[in-house]
Amino acid sequence: MRTWTQRSLDNMKGLHPDLILVLNRALHTSPHMFVVTEGLRTLERQKELKRIGASKTLKSRHLKQADGYGHAFDFYALVDINSDGKVTFEEMANVRLMLPIADAIKAAAEEKNVALTYGGDWRSFKDYPHFELDRKVYPGN
Numbered sequence: 001m002r003t004w005t006q007r008s009l010d011n012m013k014g015l016h017p018d019l020i021l022v023l024n025r026a027l028h029t030s031p032h033m034f035v036v037t038e039g040l041r042t043l044e045r046q047k048e049l050k051r052i053g054a055s056k057t058l059k060s061r062h063l064k065q066a067d068g069y070g071h072a073f074d075f076y077a078l079v080d081i082n083s084d085g086k087v088t089f090e091e092m093a094n095v096r097l098m099l100p101i102a103d104a105i106k107a108a109a110e111e112k113n114v115a116l117t118y119g120g121d122w123r124s125f126k127d128y129p130h131f132e133l134d135r136k137v138y139p140g141n
Contacts, residue, residue, distance in 0.1 A: 002027050005035055005078070014040030016069035016133060018114045023073070025108035031100045035078045037129065038062060040070030056125060061132040065140040072132035077101055095120075095128050105131060 004012070004027065012020060023036065041049075041062040049055040061072035077097035102120055109116040115134035119127025 002033060008036040011036040011039040011073070014064070014070050015073060016065075016067070016071055016138070018112070018133065018138075019069075019071070019073060019131075021112050022105060022108045022114050022116065025112060026101070026105040029108060030104035032097050033078045034075045034098075034101045036073050036075055038074040039072075040064060059141070061135075061140060063141070065138075067138075071138055071140055072130060074129040075101065075105075075131070076129055098128050102128070102131075 012023065015023075027034075039062070041060065043058075043063060046055060046058055046060050046063055050058055062070050062074075065071050075098070077094060099120065102118055106116065106118060115137040117132050117134050119125075119130030119132075
């Protein structure tokens with residue numbers, strides 16, 4: 001039986017309980033092990049990500065929303081980690097492994113009746129590691 005890495009557990013703190021429900025289900029149904037690399041973010045972190053071009057907005061669903069939770073997470077396939085315990089760049093870039101994981105997360109969300117939006121399905125800016133609660137069902141700030 002799979003268990004979360006400590007990094008994932010740390011990054012899941014502050015996420016909406018419905019995201020935790022979906023993640024816990026997907027952990028056991030995904031064809032590949034994965035790690036949650038980002039969950040709830042501070043505004044300072046979001047500003048830095050926007051500054052370096054890793055994010056397009058300061059109104060991220062990763063920020064604490066009106067209900068007190070983060071409404072987004074990022075993940076990567078976990079096949080190999082470096083000696084520092086971090087996912088290697090080559091692994092992070094491997095969309096081929098991420099898509100089946102994304103399918104498992106979508107299936108878990110459907111099973112648990114949680115409305116999610118997947119960044120890999122976006123038309124203008126593909127964000128393959130990103131999932132967020134659907135704004136229509138889970139309004140934010």
